[in-house]
Amino acid sequence: MTPEDASAALLSAAAAGDVPAIERALASGAQIETRDERGRTPVLLATAGGHVAAAQALIARGANVNAQDAQQDSAFLLAGARGMTEIVRAALAAGADWRITNRYGGTALIPACERGHVETVRLLLTTDIDVDHLNRLGWTGLLEAVILADGGPRHQEIVRLLLARGAQVNQADRDGVTPLQHAERMGQREVAALLRAAGGR
Structure with missing residues (x-):
């Protein structure tokens, strides 16, 4: 051969x-x-x-x-x-x-947050990955865990993990809308409560 x-x-x-x-x-x-x-x-x-x-x-x-x-x-x-x-x-x-980015300008963490991969997020957060990295849409992992999710148990846990790691709770999107405001608009009560408890506005 x-x-x-x-x-x-x-x-x-x-x-x-x-x-x-x-x-x-x-x-x-x-x-x-x-x-x-x-x-x-x-x-x-x-x-x-x-x-x-x-x-x-x-x-x-x-x-x-x-x-x-x-x-x-x-x-x-x-x-x-x-x-x-x-x-x-x-x-x-x-x-x-963990600094390399995909075609959307996001790290490995951001889509993991969006798609509710709790254990993957937990593992990635043991590294020095930038928890507040902004992709080309102007979204962080926390924003995607709210905007592109349903507010269910997996995404609630991911929000907890991100906040525990020090994610900026009031990092707004390009339109100035914060994670809490998105959660409230989408009726994600449990997520909204987590964000408020962390100082979300």
Whole structure:
């Protein structure tokens, strides 16, 4: 098998989550940072497919968890957005850069907050990630946990976690609307109560 064929086999194996095939491709000379036509590396393909063991195996072999594809996804960013906490944990142990941003200008934390991935948020908040980072929409993780959510138990817990970490409770959006004002407008009573207790206006 040529190195080029081995690298192609690695991409296919990663996308399928086939750990033995990943190991065979690497043993045959595949480049662990090879990319497909969309700029995706094997570890990003494994993550995109939800293949935790495959992603962990690639990370253990030295895959770059910060490598971004054509649309600025990386294994670390995508795992955060999809709530794949075990891949996030492995990525952090392998040197994930929590400062890198996705195509919306957001860190891994922001979509995790929006989508209610409590354990992923909890893990990311153990790093020095900027809890008040603003994405291109002018929203923080706290704003997204309110604006793009339903105010249910998962998002309530995320609001608690963000506030405990010191998130700016009155950081407004581009229109000057604060998290509390959004919560009140959306009828999120429990979230509104949490924000008020933290000094929200």
